[in-house]
Amino acid sequence: MELIITFLVIALVLTLALPAVLRHSRRSKFNLPPGPKPWPVIGNLHLIGPLPHQSLHALAKKHGPLMYLRLGSRPTVVGSSAAAARFFFKTHDLSFSDRPNTVVGKYTAYNSSDIVWSSYGPYWRHVRRLFLSELLNAKRLHSFYSIRVDEVHALLRSIFNASPSVLLKELLFAFTFNVISRMAFGRQYVAQDFEKGIDEFMLLHGVFNLGDFIPWLGFLDLQGYVRRMKLLSQKLDVLYEQILVDHEERRHLEGDTFVAKDMVDLLLLMVDDHPTTDDDTRLHRDNVKAFIQDLIVGATDTPSLTIEWAISELVRNPEKQRKAAEELERVVGRERWVEEDDIPQLPYLVAIVKETMRLHPAAPLLLPRLAREHAVAGEDCGGYDVPAGTRVLVNVWAMGRDPAVWESPEEFWPERFLGSAVDVKGQDMELVPFGAGRRMCAGYGLGLKMIQLVLANLVHGFEWLPPAGMRPEEVSMEEAGGITLTMKVPLEAIVVPKLPHHLY
Template sequence: MENPASWTWTAYAAVWLSILALFLFSRNLRKKKLNLPPGPKPWPIIGNLNLIGSLPHQSLHQLSQKYGPLMHLQFGSFPIVVGSSVEMAKIFLKTMDVNFVSRPKTAAGKYTTYNYSNITWSPYGPYWRQARKMCIMELFSARRLDSYEYIRVEEMNSLFKELFKSAGKPILLKDYLSTVSLNVISRMVLGKRYLDESDNSIVSPEEFKKMLDELFLLNGVFNIGDSIPYIDFLDLQGYIKRMKVLSKKFDRFLEHVLDEHNAKRKATENYVSKDMVDVLLELADDPNLEVKLERHGVKAFTQDLLAGGTESSAVTVEWAISELLKKPEIFNKAREELDRVIGRKRWVQEEDIPSLPYIESIVKETMRLHPVAPMLVPRLSREDCKVGGYDIQKGTRVLVNVWTIGRDPTVWEKANEFCPERFIGKEIDVKGQDFELLPFGSGRRMCPGYSLGLKVIQASLANLLHGFKWKLADDMTPENLNMEEIFGLSTPRKYPLTAVVEPCLPLDLY
């Protein structure tokens, strides 16, 4: 006779297996009812990660040529939707912006930004809305940026002196550009050049630049644990270990910065804020804030300001000079405009830029072909919705491939050619309203410091073209100049540009 106990456990197991099977079957039925955008069939566990190479924006560009401007993929456990056209960018970043305004949670956001406490990675909600308001009203207001113009002028003059000293010798341009960007932003944010060799700083200049490079790389990598969470603890690529090490280095530096600023504020009665950290500390003391700004939040914002203000301008100007060295006729047109408008007896000022439409066009064309963030920063669908007749589920990660949009032949004639003339006489700008050109994004999550970035990029490029003759080093020809890129949160040249400069203005200007 069969043992009743064993029969009971068998029956229980059969019932539970039946329930599980019904659950999985019903879930599959629900999935089948969804009208998802077209895309490649995913593999078990990894989804479509096997289709993504070392340049993800280019991999997605190739896939979009097959599957269209709205594409669905699976990255491990998470659904991904990629928009690759002007129309899709407008839907995600404007029409339905409020539904796609949040951020996915990633290891980079957790470990390198004080658990999503900065402006870039914080999820949508009261904290982020307050941070955005701080940026618009305080940190990047026109009045405040104008008050810091003297800093940008002084640091630009330092750059010209350094280039003058190196005249006739091969230089790595990115090193000079990164230094001037870092000095500008550190004086605006921190109140001084914390990284001068003469300063007994807690971090050396070389170490700090390495920290910023690492921050950009780690915030842009495809960490496999972000896509397949149950193997995240294995840290198969070693990225999380690197993030933790980097976080400790930044925290040590930022603690030093805040301690120094607080000491000055306490030592002076009725202290007037002089830099952006002062402003943040003042806001942290404000009892009327909707969400209290904690010390770790001040550190997260400070790190965000330093990183964002340093990398984007240096990368863009290096790409611009690279493109001009490949096309000397464009270089000559730019010089002609500068000679006509500015003359040969002074440097270009920020107020001159609106009178230099060809220089502005070169900047726009560089940003079209070489956007610093080619897929912008990922967004997250907050609710189930429909886009273009297709179902987008809550929790879907959304990418807008501005690299593809910048090469769309239906939008741009000779889309792969560097041709600044395409912008002459056209009202297309980079301020987030023209969806064919979105180097800083658009909508609520647009880069809050774009106006500062634009000032530094335009003034730097104009003066580098105005004050120096440029040529490639080591007898390299324009045809042989390698234009490959590498991918992170920014997309710099794979091989830094080596060039030779010669001064071409009166020597007393240097």
């Protein structure tokens, strides 16, 4: 018995001491970025609050825009500046193009086989090309233009019918889901069947699961996240399986006359249910389900959240809303709705979208990357080392509040983008809401089209006011947790139709 107790004590001491020993060894070998002193075992995890992007922003103010943390046993570097983003996404993009293994990828993304969580390699490159060249290319997106127009008009009618008081979040989710449902699946599915699952999905992607950072605690699932991930995966799999069955039944009925009509049809044509050892780029049934999930999540959550934040800012800033409405009336007139071709002639509207993405990026903390090899930052980032195996986080929420880049960064001021060449398409590191480099969001083009078109029509067709008895500045802009930036208090606004009634 005494021998067992002695062994347990020694094991505990080694467990507590090992992180400090490794940290000392690592720091003596590498010129690591500055950061807070870690505690034994948990490292710096105790410094991460329920809104990680805000916690990391506060730490970066103290330790610098390139900061080193130990999250449990995982070495992590956090970038919070345009220079850091340039280092990760441009100068050494290939070095930082991998993903770490996480339980959320394992249990909610079909063993990390989707485009988001799959490791960098032949499979990921094949899937990336598939998305860009087959599913989301410019020609295909243009071919679905009529779907986007139909659903925008349906959204506007829903708002008109719900007026004067509108809870925007639910209507926006239904709109974005209907668009991707018709584009990707060839028909409308019921948005409400997916909504709670997608909300849970986004929440679980934003948590800091202890097992990812302290692996020997993983089997305990102390926070209960793994159990929730497994339950969620089972529920969503039933929905995705039904989508596949519906498509296979149509293909069987049409026989030799079958023609691929939507994205799932194209994916199923590429499926090979007989895996081989000599080709690791083959697609299987679970891969298609993973891609369906990517399409739903990417096309619903990001656009709807961005639009809700934008309208909230316009409710809080009536003079900005009037300026946008005047531009729309001047360019579009009062006898029709805004069309996608009008957007280039609406610089102030485009500036509102950019300013919203600066202050309220849909993904405030981009999904983690993993250093495939050792890289050294340039002098603009301090010349620090980032060793192979280090996790990398880029805090775009903090970047949008950098006073060295943005004048009055906490102020909603779209005018800052008028005449500015800064864009959101991954080339300007000051503003990367969709990420940049190899791991940039593959569907950013579709997302941007939907955000701009919907926001333009919402401002063109309605005046947006705070709830009765509330002043504009009292509209809550408090944030909730999750991988995406959601409003803690969903916007409920008073809407006043402005155009002739026959348009609604």
